[in-house]
Amino acid sequence: MAGKTEGIVKSQRVNQESEKDNSLQEFQDILKEAIGVLNYPDQVFDFIKTPMRFLEVSIPVQMDNGETRMFQGYRAQHNDAMGPTKGGIRFHPDVTPEEVKALAGWMSLKCGITDLPYGGAKGGIVCDPRKMSFPEIERLSRGYVRAVSQIVGPTKDIPAPDMYTNSQIMAWMLDEYYHIREFDSPGFITGKPLSLGGSKGRETATSKGVLYTLQTVSDLKKIPIQGMRVIIQGFGNVGSYLAMYLHELGAKVVGIADVLGGLYDPDGLDIPYLLDNRDSFGVVSNRFKDSLSNQELLEKECDVLIPAAISGVVNKQNARRLQCKILIEAANGPTTKEAIKILDEKGILLVPDILANSGGVIVSYFEWCQNNQGYYWTEELVDQRLKEKITVSFLKVYHTSKTFSVNMKVAAYIEGIRKVVEASRLRGWIRFQS
Ligand SMILES: NC(=O)C1=CN([C@@H]2O[C@H](COP(=O)(O)OP(=O)(O)OC[C@H]3O[C@@H](n4cnc5c(N)ncnc54)[C@H](O)[C@@H]3O)[C@@H](O)[C@H]2O)C=CC1
Numbered sequence: 160m161a162g163k164t165e166g167i168v169k170s171q172r173v174n175q176e177s178e179k180d181n182s183l184q185e186f187q188d189i190l191k192e193a194i195g196v197l198n199y200p201d202q203v204f205d206f207i208k209t210p211m212r213f214l215e216v217s218i219p220v221q222m223d224n225g226e227t228r229m230f231q232g233y234r235a236q237h238n239d240a241m242g243p244t245k246g247g248i249r250f251h252p253d254v255t256p257e258e259v260k261a262l263a264g265w266m267s268l269k270c271g272i273t274d275l276p277y278g279g280a281k282g283g284i285v286c287d288p289r290k291m292s293f294p295e296i297e298r299l300s301r302g303y304v305r306a307v308s309q310i311v312g313p314t315k316d317i318p319a320p321d322m323y324t325n326s327q328i329m330a331w332m333l334d335e336y337y338h339i340r341e342f343d344s345p346g347f348i349t350g351k352p353l354s355l356g357g358s359k360g361r362e363t364a365t366s367k368g369v370l371y372t373l374q375t376v377s378d379l380k381k382i383p384i385q386g387m388r389v390i391i392q393g394f395g396n397v398g399s400y401l402a403m404y405l406h407e408l409g410a411k412v413v414g415i416a417d418v419l420g421g422l423y424d425p426d427g428l429d430i431p432y433l434l435d436n437r438d439s440f441g442v443v444s445n446r447f448k449d450s451l452s453n454q455e456l457l458e459k460e461c462d463v464l465i466p467a468a469i470s471g472v473v474n475k476q477n478a479r480r481l482q483c484k485i486l487i488e489a490a491n492g493p494t495t496k497e498a499i500k501i502l503d504e505k506g507i508l509l510v511p512d513i514l515a516n517s518g519g520v521i522v523s524y525f526e527w528c529q530n531n532q533g534y535y536w537t538e539e540l541v542d543q544r545l546k547e548k549i550t551v552s553f554l555k556v557y558h559t560s561k562t563f564s565v566n567m568k569v570a571a572y573i574e575g576i577r578k579v580v581e582a583s584r585l586r587g588w589i590r591f592q593s
């Protein structure tokens with residue numbers, strides 16, 4: 160085993176589970192607070208607190224042993240006033256209807272903040288892809304598309320990757336959709352492989368977006384990225400590319416974690432080595448001997464803490480012990496509302512998920528535009544437009560937080576809600592005096 164990382168780090172085989180998933184309640188509580196700041200009537204809260212459409216499906220899948228197993232799947236469409244709905248599909252054993260509904264609501268706000276012509280959606284399947292063969296995952300992916308095909312489509316609801324799904328799964332889903340609809344539009348799904356109409360830069364878009372928000376914060380707070388000590392929880396699509404970019408820019412990535420535990424080195428981890436040795440599910444910590452748990456890692460000293468895995472990991476149990484100056488939410492919903500209050504008291508700046516991780520959906524939008532045009536952009540153009548859009552969105556939210564004297568979380572909700580409500584009012588779906 161080579162590199163600086165040898166012998167220093169490791170983790171217990173502790174799967175750091177979040178508190179019981181409370182995402183929908185979290186979404187609704189902050190929604191209510193932001194609607195109060197905007198002085199909108201209570202009916203606005205009732206209008207957007209839950210998705211306008213929610214589909215639950217049972218998917219029969221033939222397993223490799225010949226038996227049929229049933230899987231539960233969901234698709235939530237939060238609000239389509241701004242355009243077709245948009246959002247990823249998550250494969251995870253802990254997926255619940257409430258979580259999918261919250262994730263769809265967050266997508267609406269994310270699209271509102273970033274000015275995308277979409278509403279929010281999200282899908283999920285209760286499964287553990289780490290324990291399935293590729294043919295089983297393919298049959299499940301195709302079965303999901305058959306089950307939800309009535310409500311999705313390039314002008315209705317456009318799926319994409321999320322946790323434990325990737326471009327190969329998008330390719331199977333696209334192929335299945337073609338069989339069902341006989342409508343050859345690659346714009347049915349984004350995050351596809353390049354050879355099937357994917358966009359350059361989508362694979363790295365979410366991590367690039369997080370990086371650009373961090374660069375803006377670094378300028379505002381005068382903390383240079385060079386030498387910045389960063390801890391990242393999650394070493395999958397988002398966390399691993401982010402670690403690589405930060406490492407290349409001279410930051411010291413002192414900690415990373417995956418589902419099995421955390422690795423820590425105050426002198427900086429050997430990121431290229433870890434990238435070369437992680438498996439296809441973003442796990443690398445099992446290559447090292449135990450010394451540190453995933454939970455302990457979050458509490459280590461650093462300048463910037465970036466949860467990039469699951470929800471609820473920063474909560475009232477550990478928030479007081481955090482030692483970072485800035486927390487950037489790359490995952491969806493990693494910080495509970497009680498924890499956000501504690502971070503406010505401690506003077507820790509939180510950059511919220513619906514802003515920080517919006518790079519993924521921004522480049523998904525670019526992919527959909529390219530599919531609709533049939534004209535494909537260079538990686539430089541994608542990157543330049545992503546940087547521009549996410550930086551403008553960041554500054555808008557930052558300005559709103561100052562105008563209303565609220566934290567960045569509430570400010571981001573305010574910006575998202577404004578757009579969803581404006582589009583809904585113009586359509587005549589909701590009426591009120593303001
Ligand atoms: N992929 C994308 O484009 C976007 C992803 N996100 C969010 O970012 C987060 C990560 O997504 P991806 O990187 O795509 O997922 P991924 O499936 O590529 O990687 C997930 C990573 O999290 C780790 N992990 C899983 N459970 C964990 C736990 N209990 N404790 C610590 N680590 C754990 C895994 O070991 C893996 O390293 C999710 O919250 C997702 O919703 C948000 C916007 C877009």
Ligand SMILES: O=C(O)CCC(=O)C(=O)O
Pocket residue numbers: 245246247248269317318319320321349350491516517519520521523524
């Ligand atoms: O790329 C997309 O359309 C959606 C990505 C996503 O699911 C998210 O931002 O949480």
